[in-house]
Amino acid sequence: MSEEPFNLRRIAVKVYSPSLLYGLGLGAVTPIIALSALDRGANLATSALIVTLVGVGALLSNIPAAMLTTRFGERLAMVFAAGWASLGMVLGIVPSNLGLFAVGVTMLGMAGAVFNLARQTYLAEAVPLAFRARAMSTLGGVMRIGVFIGPFAATLAMKWLGIAGAYWVGMAAMFIAMVVCFRIPELASRAPLEAGQSRAGGSMWSIAKDQWRILSGIGLGIVCITAVRSTRQVVLPLWGENLGLDAATISLIYGISGAIDMLIFYPAGKVMDKRGRVWIAVPCMVVMGVALFLLPMTHGVPAMMAVAMLLGFGNGIGSGIVMTLGADYSPVAGRAKFLGLWRLMSDSGAMAGPVVLAALVASATLGAGIWAIGGVALLGAGIFGYFIPRTNRRRMGAP
Numbered sequence: 001m002s003e004e005p006f007n008l009r010r011i012a013v014k015v016y017s018p019s020l021l022y023g024l025g026l027g028a029v030t031p032i033i034a035l036s037a038l039d040r041g042a043n044l045a046t047s048a049l050i051v052t053l054v055g056v057g058a059l060l061s062n063i064p065a066a067m068l069t070t071r072f073g074e075r076l077a078m079v080f081a082a083g084w085a086s087l088g089m090v091l092g093i094v095p096s097n098l099g100l101f102a103v104g105v106t107m108l109g110m111a112g113a114v115f116n117l118a119r120q121t122y123l124a125e126a127v128p129l130a131f132r133a134r135a136m137s138t139l140g141g142v143m144r145i146g147v148f149i150g151p152f153a154a155t156l157a158m159k160w161l162g163i164a165g166a167y168w169v170g171m172a173a174m175f176i177a178m179v180v181c182f183r184i185p186e187l188a189s190r191a192p193l194e195a196g197q198s199r200a201g202g203s204m205w206s207i208a209k210d211q212w213r214i215l216s217g218i219g220l221g222i223v224c225i226t227a228v229r230s231t232r233q234v235v236l237p238l239w240g241e242n243l244g245l246d247a248a249t250i251s252l253i254y255g256i257s258g259a260i261d262m263l264i265f266y267p268a269g270k271v272m273d274k275r276g277r278v279w280i281a282v283p284c285m286v287v288m289g290v291a292l293f294l295l296p297m298t299h300g301v302p303a304m305m306a307v308a309m310l311l312g313f314g315n316g317i318g319s320g321i322v323m324t325l326g327a328d329y330s331p332v333a334g335r336a337k338f339l340g341l342w343r344l345m346s347d348s349g350a351m352a353g354p355v356v357l358a359a360l361v362a363s364a365t366l367g368a369g370i371w372a373i374g375g376v377a378l379l380g381a382g383i384f385g386y387f388i389p390r391t392n393r394r395r396m397g398a399p
Contacts, residue, residue, distance in 0.1 A: 012138075014180070014183060014184050014185065015119075015122070015123065015126070015139075015184065016138065016139065016142045017177075017180050018078060018082065018119070018177040018180045018181050018184070019119060019139055019142050019143045019146065020142050020143070020145060020146040021146065021173045021174070021176050021177035021180065022082065022085070022115055022143070022146065022173070022174065022177045023142070023143040023144065023145065023146020023147040023149075023150065024146040024147070024149050024150045024153065024169075024173045025085065025089070025146075025150065025169070025170040025171070025172075025173030025174045025177070026085075026108070026112070026146070026147060026150065026170070027146060027147035027148065027149065027150020027151055027154075028150035028151065028153055028154035028157075028166050028167075028169040028170045028173065029089065029092060029108070029150075029154070029166050029167055029169075029170040030054075030147075030150070030151075031151050031154075031166075032154065032158075032163055032166045033050060033051050033054070033105055034047040034048065034050065034051050035047075035163060036092060036101060036163060037050040037051075037098065037101065037102075039163065040096070040097060040098040040101055041097075041098055042098055046098075050098075050101070050102055050105055051105075052351075053102055053105045053106045053109060054105055054106075054108050054109040054112070055109060055347065055350060055351050056106065056109060056351075057105070057106040057107065057108065057109020057110040057112075057113070058109040058110070058112050058113040058116075058347050059109075059113075059344070059347045059348065059351060060109075060110075061109065061110040061113035061114065062113050062117065062340050062341075062343045062344040062347060063204060063340050063341075063344065064113075064114075065077070065113045065114040065117045065118070065340055065343075066117060066204065066336050066337045066339065066340025066341075067204075067337075067340075068080070068114060069114070069117055069118045069121055069336040069340075070334075070336045070337060074118040074119070074121050074122035074125070074336075075118075075122070075181060075182075075184050077114055077115075077117070077118035078114075078115055078118045078119060078122075078177075078181040078184070079178055079181045079182055080114060081111040081112070081114035081115035081118065082111070082115065082174050082175070082177040082178035082181055083174075083175075083178045084107060084110065084111040084114070085107065085108055085111035085112070085115070085170075085174040086171050086174040086175050086178065087104075087107060088103075088104040088105070088106075088107030088108045088111065089104070089108075089167045089168075089170045089171035089174060090104070090167075090171060091103060091104025091107070092104055092105075092164070092166075092167035092170070093164050093167045093168060093171065111174075113343065113347075116343065117336065117339055117340055117343055118336075119139065120136070120139075120323045120326065120327065120339055120343075121335055121336045121339055122184075123135050123136060123139060123323075123327070124326075124327035124330060124335060124339070125335070130273060131273060132273065132324060132327055132328070133269045133270075133271075133272030133273045133277065133280075133320065133324045134266065134269035134270055134272075134273050135269070135320075136269065136320035136321075136323040136324040136327065137265045137266060137268055137269025137272070137319045137320030137321075137324070138265060138266060138269060138320070139320060139323065140265055140319040140320040140323065141262065141265030141266065141319050141320070144258075144261065144262045144265070144319070145262055146173075148258060148259075148262055150169070150170075150173075153169045154166035154169050154170075157169045203337075204337050204340070204341065207331070207334045207337050207338050207341065208341055210331075211329070211331070211338060211341075214329045215341060215342075215345065217383070217387045218325060218329070218383065218384070218387040218388065219342070219345045220383055221281070221285075221380045221383035221384045221387065222322055222325065222326075222342065222345050222346050222349065223345055223346070223348060223349035223352070224285070224349065224376050224377065224379055224380030224383065225281075225284070225285060225318065225321070225322065225346075225349070225377075225380050226322065226346040226347070226348075226349035226350040226353070227349040227350065227352050227353030227356070227373070227376055228285070228288055228289075228292075228353060228373055228376055228377045228380065229315060229350065229353075230349070230350040230351070230353040230354055231353035231354055231356075231357050231373045232288065232292075232311060232315060234354055234357060235292070235295065235357070235369075235370050235373070236250070236253060236254050236257065236295075236308055236311070237250050237254060238366060239295055239296070239298070239304065239366065239370070240253060240254075240304065242366055243298075243299065243300070243304065245301065245304075249301060253301070253304060253305050253308045254308070256305065256308065256309060256312070257308040257309055257311055257312035258312060259312070260309055260312035260313050260316055261312040261313070261315045261316040261319075262316065263316070264313065264316040264317060264319070265316060265319035265320065267317075268280050268316070268317040268318065268319055268320070268321075269319070269320055269324075272320075272321070272324060276388075277321070277324060277325060277328065277388050278384060278385065278388040280317055280318060280321055281318070281321050281325070281381075281384040281385075281388055282381050282384050282385045282388075283314075283317060284314055284315070284317050284318030284321060285314075285318075285377045285378065285380040285381035285384060286314075286377070286378065286381045287310060287311075287313060287314030287317070288311060288314035288315060288318075288374075288377045289374045289375070289376075289377030289378040289381065290310070290314075290374075291307050291308075291310040291311035291314055291374075292311070292370055292371070292373055292374030292377060293371060293374040294307045294310070295307050295311075295370055296366070296367035296370050296371060322342075322346050325388075326338075326339050326342040326343075327339075329342075330342070353373065353376075356369075356372065356373070356376075357369045357370075357372075357373060360372050
């Protein structure tokens with residue numbers, strides 16, 4: 001009896017709805033974390049520091065997330081992460097002091113590390129290689145849709161509940177995501193292991209030593225792309241401010257860029273599945289690099305809008321590329337631990353990008369800082385172009 005062909009739509013609702021809900025919850029509270037800190041007595045500098053605790057919590061939790069996922073499995077890890085994020089939201093709802101609120105923000109980052117790793121590992125195991133890029137791109141796209149919807153839901157809630165309304169939306173979304181995760185089907189089958197191998201693999205250190213060529217090669221490209229992506233969210237508002245645009249115009253430009261980014265994830269995944277990862281990884285970085293080089297040359301709304309749309313397009317076609325490459329190169333034995341290292345590198349890039357930009361802006365100009373990040377994008381394109389064709393062919397069993 002022949003095996004029933006895989007259909008991504010059969011698992012779509014149960015697999016992707018938790019990510020949509022998680023993204024909605026995160027999007028609801030992200031814009032008002034700084035305001036909540038100010039309400040609790042923080043100054044501007046401290047409130048900015050509180051916002052970074054989401055990234056710090058994620059960065060510090062990637063390795064524990066890998067251990068948790070290996071020990072309890074992907075489904076239970078997602079349940080735990082959504083529940084932990086719900087508790088973090090509670091500290092935004094109750095009139096806590098600044099210290100407790102900072103703990104709650106850090107909890108959101110910790111939960112994100114576990115949730116993102118577990119969902120990536122689950123899809124890497126559940127989806128055949130021929131559909132992997134489409135599955136990962138859709139995962140990234142669905143998360144972005146949730147983040148896009150979140151602020152609108154929070155705005156409605158805050159009309160009746162004040163600033164705490166955003167956290168009520170976030171907590172509700174996370175709690176529903178936790179319930180849905182309980183209903184995600186357990187993995188019926190997994191990729192076969194070689195004789196004598198354990199699915200948990202060796203220690204984190206041994207996996208890092210075994211995979212050092214991939215981590216130090218294409219992994220550097222991952223650091224580049226996440227550094228560019230995290231900085232992309234900063235440079236558009238800053239350059240708009242530099243041009244003297246009002247907040248509404250800057251928000252409109254940013255929103256249109258984000259909408260383009262959000263809408264083109266599936267075609268990009270299909271190209272990766274049909275033609276290969278390099279056909280998206282390199283153009284993604286080149287387009288973002290060109291857009292970043294052009295941005296400091298804009299002097300009005302039409303030109304900046306066009307560049308912002310180009311930047312959104314470049315980022316959008318790369319939806320899911322970090323997760324797809326991580327799944328491609330992860331060994332069957334110790335997959336979650338390898339992906340924990342992979343996410344550690346990606347989160348390091350995401351934290352480093354804005355820091356590098358800030359340092360260059362302080363020592364030179366905003367335009368010089370943006371151009372430098374554009375250079376990082378082109379460096380990433382070169383790394384992907386050099387490593388992906390060779391390592392991909394070898395891993396896929398091609399000569």
